[in-house]
Amino acid sequence: MTLVARASAATRRPLTWLTVAVLAVLIVLVALPLLGLVRATLSDGAGDTWSEVLASPMSSALFWEPLGGSLVVGLGTGLLSTLLGAFLAWVVVMSDVPGRKAIAVFATIPFALPSFAIALAWESVFRNDHIGGNPGLLASLGLAVPDWLAWGPVPVVLTLAAHYYSLSFVVAAAALANVGGDLVAAAELTGASRLRVAVRIVIPAVAPAVVSGFLLAFAEGVSNFAVPALLGLPVRFQTLSTRLYGAISTGDEVRGYVLSILLVLVAAVILFAGNRITRNRSYSTITGKAARARTTRTGGWRLPLAAAAWAIVTVTAILPGIVLAVSTVLRRTNSLEGGFTLHYWTGASDPSISQGMRGILRDPIVMQALGGTVGLGVAVALGAVLIGALAAYVVRHLPGAPRAKGLIGLLSYVPFLIPGVALGAAFIAQFGAPVGPFGSLYGTFAILVLAGIAASLPFAFQTATTSFGQVSAELDEAAVLTGASSPRRFGRITVPLVSRGLANGGVLVFVTMVRDLSVVVLLVTPATPLLSMMTFRYASEGFTQQANAITLIIAVISVAATLLARRLGDRTDRSTS
Template sequence: MMPPILRHPGLWPTLAVLTVLCLLVAAPLATILGETLGSAAWAEVLASRLSRNLLWRPLATTLTIGVAVAAGCLLIGGFLAWLVTMTDVPFRRSIGFMATLPFMIPSFATALAWGTMFSNGRTGGAGGMLEGLGVAVPDWLAWGIVPVILVLIAHYYALAFTVISAALSSVNGDLIDAAMMTGASRRRIVTGIVLPVVTPALLAGASLAFAGAVSNFATPALLGLPVRMQTLSTRLFGMIEIGQTERGYVLAILLIAVSAVFLGLGNRLLAGRRSFATITGKGGRGRVMELGRARWPLCALALLICLVTTILPIILLAAASLAPMSSALFSDWTLHYWIGEADPAFARGLAGILHNPQLLTALGVTMGLGISVALAANAVGLVVAVTTTRWHLPLLTGAATQLSFLPLLLPGIAFGAAYIALYGAPIGSFPALYGTPLLLALALTAAMLPFAVQTGRATVAQISGEIDEAARITGAGFLRRLWSITLPLAAPGQIAGVLLIFVSVIGDLAIVVLLYTPATPVLSVLSYRYASDGFHQFANAVTLVILILSIAATLVAQLLRKRQRNAA
């Protein structure tokens, strides 16, 4: 008699999902580990005369950046979340909306804007706007670890804001009322009640900011490499770029370990205390704290933070794409960097980006990648969501869940290295994928799976399992039910997931910087290459193209959602 598990309707779909996840996630990671076993790369990286420059100094810099960014994001994101969710500060909705925008702006765009403002010409290029105004910008503010930390905080605090504001919105107002009745001050309420009960959200926000900061490549490369500041991500890129792949794979494994250790510490802190519950069976209500005279000063501070991290970088990038000199940012504007013909007497003979055939190729590749990865990742994420929520196969569904969320913990540049290790060379009769759009698409699809699965779970949870079960009883197979029932019903809820992935892909640099080739250019790498070669006006112009695509995608998604609400 056939074992019961073999008759389970979800067995074969779950096995198929596990196979796909193993090919996309587990196999590349296992490959980089296998490539380094038995080689001298571990000894060279960990304990040799090269170790100090290869590992220890970049590791110390990486940890410093990660901890500082996590702390800064908690401070700013927590402050804005508290204002928006728990106080009577004016313009709460506007502040809340603007606080979510910085994450949609690629980090290298903010880094380019920082250079436009604060560059002091130390690396041989022209000075920035402040130097043009006669301000002596110190080296520590123009280049190195300080600007890297500040730019990354400006980019990642939106993550902390999102997580913390969701937690603060669930704090029971009765707790605050009870404290106020006993005469507790506002400061005492915040530090003694609010902060302790949202500890899980604080740790989650810190973990996300830390993981993003230690794996970020673009900002340390643009603001650190000119003064020879190395992080693990930039050192990893350098090793693979010069052909020392085994050393690069070792650094990738260590970079993954750094993220895993920090996340593990956060989970351990949570495990040591279980009294975070603030939502009980009793009714609760929110409590808005009155700020009194502090309302408008705090509102002004919040708006200033949001404007500096969202509007100002875009203004600086736009001006810098038109000004011949960053030191004279708002004078002598020209459209040459956009539409100018090649002129040996101007910009070293480079034509404007709209006359650069590589830009059109990069635009096509980027749009194709963004659309295909968004659709593919959401399709895989929806199938994973269906198999892991509709059926309970203890080992199989658990493994599928863990693998689908694993990319969230992996630094992007390490993920790119893993794909080079597995798919960069032929596998039997299967050809090498390095240099093809397919490799970029596979790596980006795997990296975006956690977002797609989370979106898929949210939409699948709204679809009654009775519909699927009724179709199964009538003889409809899994693929038929998925195509005819689940996909149409889940489509409206998938729009947000498609948008998030599309915006993330077109602005990604950490993964694609290792996987692109001249045959597969993308806009983010084109901007980075322009900046690395000193053509900052062209880099700023390309970055604005990426921002325009992101804004256009957001507007299209909002229009589609509005039409769906009107149709409903």
Template sequence: MASISPSAGQKRRFSLPQGLPLKIGVLIAIGLLIAAPLLRILFETLAPNSISAWNDVVLSPLSRNLLWIPLGNTMILGLGVATGCVLIGGFLAWLVVMTDIPFRRTIGLMATLPFMIPSFATALAWGSLFRNGRVGGQTGFLEGLGLSIPDWLSWGMTPTLIVLTAHYYSLAFTVIAAALATINSDLVEAAQMTGAKRGRIFMGIILPVALPAIVSGASLTFAGAVSNFAAPALLGLPVRMQTMATRLFGMIEIGQSARGYVIAILLIAVSALFLWFGNKIISGRRSYATITGKGGRAKRFTLGTAKYPLFAAAALICLLTTVVPVVILIASSVAPSSSALFSNWTLHYWIGASTPTIAQGQAGVFYNPFIVSATTTTISLGLVVAVTGSILGLMIAFTLARYRTGFLSGTINQLSFLPLLVPGIAFGAAYIALFGAPMGPFPALYGTFALLVIAGTAYLVPFAVQTGRAVIQQVSGDLDESARLTGAGFFRRMTAITVPLASRGIAAGALIIFVKIVRDLSLVVLLFTPTTPVLSVLAYRYASEGFTQFANAITVVILVISIAATLLANRLQTKSQPWLKN
């Protein structure tokens, strides 16, 4: 009997849907990297020998110190920082975008810089200025001048609020400025022609348009503040002010992992709930169309006699949050003590040999083998995570851009941005839960460089995907489709078309990921071991042990690496996207 071969149409009918293997592969990758660790900490707390941790944390007599006081402090920090960031960021955004203030481009640039400075750097600078003798050790510069610094200004809630607001207001500035830039100047001019006063214009036109950005800025800064570990640890722990992040760190440090995982879950819930609430407000409001097909000219409010006082206020804010912390850190790294920042400078803490009479025999940064090793580990970690993060982000972005529809694409999209809802220290705890013990034939990864790379890659997936999307959008889908029809496989198309055409954008995105992991403390503070030292944790450890000069010198090294990489990334982005020059 003659065999009957299927027709071409029948072959196509039984072939896999286009992009399905890629979707499944990407979903497995991000499922293992993101969903699995988060599910593991939940299952750990529900195990028979650990479920009592929920009662300990939430309902027992211990809960006041384990949860409720830290939660109260965390909420105060989150709401206070969100309010301060919206006020400061919104004020600067209004000046830069809507008014005729002089040097507005310079102010706009400086307003974006504080977020480049790690929060622990700003906290260290604050301590070098305002630290008093309450907890012993070196006192700050102002007390060295003979001033009496009250405890509330040196330690606890007030300095932590100020430091975190100074660090995060750049986020609010960026999103609010972008919203204000979309306001049609014809609307403002029409209102002025009808005799509307500035207050009426602000409440009736500017505020409704900017409200989504204000809520978004508040949500982002709230989430950043409640998850921040560095500032509360450096300025709050010495006086026993606990937040959920510091309490989580303490539980893991003393081996009470189950209680720590419960706190991690609750911290994730607090951060996610506020972000969801912000999105709900935005999605539920009326929309206002502010961009039309007509060309428009920018019309700025004239400040009149208030121009220079407002400029002075804006310049002071920018100087205090960008230039001053860096100057203080540099001065402290060469001063014999924080109480005498600008006298008797020495380079011992940078290039000095081990001397028993100075810093308990610690050699300078460049001659200390442990610090040199930490520098090498940190740079290596940044480079490897930049590569792995860019590759993963590019694959996810390609999947979402080329195969948008379907349940799998929606799931990939949701999972890839899930780390934005998870505080870094909670994400680190999840990785300890998943990889802290052997799994079948796989050994425990805790204390290895591989765990730092995997955790860093997973945590920075959202930023990698955003960068990848920008890259994919630069390459026409027709090119990819034409290559596919000629028989080129996915990896062949990526290496021959997408990567070469968007190499500058990919490199810029990789540098951004590099900067984020190099200056991160919250994620790696729980994953740190003496065999895998990183600079950010080392700076925190030195500061906690009273070696202020070494902590500040290490922080300066981190700043130099971060700023150099950021400037290079901005240069590459400008070249890959010429419209940014305008």
């Protein structure tokens, strides 16, 4: 068959046109914003900005000090998250500690909470009078809280680690569950001690997962905006995320775009280096014979280990919610002396309380933000899952075309390397001004949805790839023999089989968007209010009760959706077992 005949035959296949459509969407959502970001920093009059940021008398304050702050936060978050997550994973999977199932549930809750929820709870307890305003509970009781504990890198790292250790826990627990009990039992039969088994078998087996958990927590820590802004900016502790937000929000867009590109490069270099560490190394522990993880008898350490595990999940998953809930009904901010009130929830306007602001449930702007937040989460979840599913289907079923499939996989993964604030800046650079016949999208709900979908693509694509991979090719081949067309096979066979897994991924995308601030912080305007942005604004302006009350609403939505996703995942596991 000639080349022309092959091309003609390919154009008659629906899968070919689906591939073109998927590539076009990915280019618009991923490639064009990044190119627009780079183009904005190379336009006329913008060339000196690079030298200004990297090598000028101002470069220390513009880039190098924020870079140091980002690395301190990223490394501290990664190390502490890995330590906590790996410990809890071992307790849940391989120990005989009581209450392991409950510990596993509570250990996943902090990631469902907004990162600023834990930061606000920290501020409610440890805030001192260093920057003025109402002190926290400890200071109101007469206890002296040092500055290093109230503000700066220490509380930033501790609160981020309390939020992101769930990532390390999930990854490490999955790896430990695959360490077959037969391997551990065989080693023990040879006379190996528990310490030797742990050092020679268990730790090497889970090393790639531990490194992956560290990299995930590091990348999230570097890109997080809300926590450094709340606990670091009051004492001028800057990270790249807060610095670029300050640049763009004050009208210095080009400088902010340069910082965005540098932030992307920092995250990409660290992730690439981490992947090189674990690449081409074999830690195989899964054999053809199924074997459950072997439980370690902890003896006299059983109760102390249980106490330590419960202390971690209590401090990170339970106490923040209690602190936030109590703080919303205190008449005086962070003080028990003024008594309790429901004014900040349901009260009418009262000039003597909170400058006459109504309770959040009576505030039409908060209700509008609630509807916008839920609507954004649903729209992003539907869009990301649809695009991710179509991309995964094309990669799995498109015959040949390795370049097209490779490009789809690359574009679907790239947003993982882009911190949320930088991605928001990229969308402003590309869609913040009219493009041809299309008007500017800045200030519209559409740009929030598009940015959210782009940020969620890596997870949606990976989830869809896993779901499609569980469907045997024999089913599709049998349908071909009956004469079923590709669209009919996809709609009648594939979709029903992968729908539960895709729904699970969609729920988790929804949770991420509802609680996320980094992606939308540069894109939200008064015309498009969101709960996360209102929380940040109220907290920055000193309206603590309102900020904490809105945070509780976000937390309830996120945790409820996370538990729903967990239930869907459990049902999926039972249906495939």
